Amino acid sequence: MKRIRQISVFVENRPGRLLEVVELLGKHDINIKALSLADSSDFGIVRLVVKGTDEAIKVLRDNGFTISETNIIACIIDDKPGALAKILRTLANNQINIEYMYGFASPIQGKAVMVFKFSELDKAEKILEENGVQTLTQEEIREI
Incomplete structure (x- = not known):
């Protein structure tokens, strides 16, 4: 099966929060291959396809982000x-x-x-x- 693992990161809808996610991944040498951002008034969902999914999940969770994984x-x-x-x-x-x-x-x-x-x-x-x-x-x- 040709499924891709996607990470969804739940973030507060405030200036700089997306920056925190991408800087954290960059700091850990995790390359973002695709990114989508959807928002509501209170929170956003950052959907990511990355090179190094397992490491990204660990890094994000270790830094207090709520995430889920989805197959796409x-x-x-x-x-x-x-x-x-x-x-x-x-x-x-x-x-x-x-x-x-x-x-x-x-x-x-x-x-x-x-x-x-x-x-x-x-x-x-x-x-x-x-x-x-x-x-x-x-x-x-x-x-x-």
């Missing part, structure tokens, strides 16, 4: 108009619910990487595979 799927898609819509149509046609998604830069010319959190991960993974959508492993993400 990262897909490589063509970096052209309509490519994302094609994948979303396939998922919708198969009744796959997307809880959230975000993208990050790809070093592969003409390609983009989209990260998906699905409510039914097994079903989504199967549908993507059956439809020829390339997904990345944890090791491949580390090398990007």
Whole structure:
């Protein structure tokens, strides 16, 4: 299975709190591969894909951050108009619910990487595979 481990860090919604997270990871030589920030009035959720997930979890917890770990799927898609819509149509046609998604830069010319959190991960993974959508492993993400 090509699942990626994502860390969600719960932080107070105040200036500098995101900085504390990324500086802490940098200080421990943990490279952030992808980051998404969602907020509410009181707190934020920093979603991270990092090189060194186990170490990042330990460092963050040891420094008082509340975290959770989630499995996600990262897909490589063509970096052209309509490519994302094609994948979303396939998922919708198969009744796959997307809880959230975000993208990050790809070093592969003409390609983009989209990260998906699905409510039914097994079903989504199967549908993507059956439809020829390339997904990345944890090791491949580390090398990007």
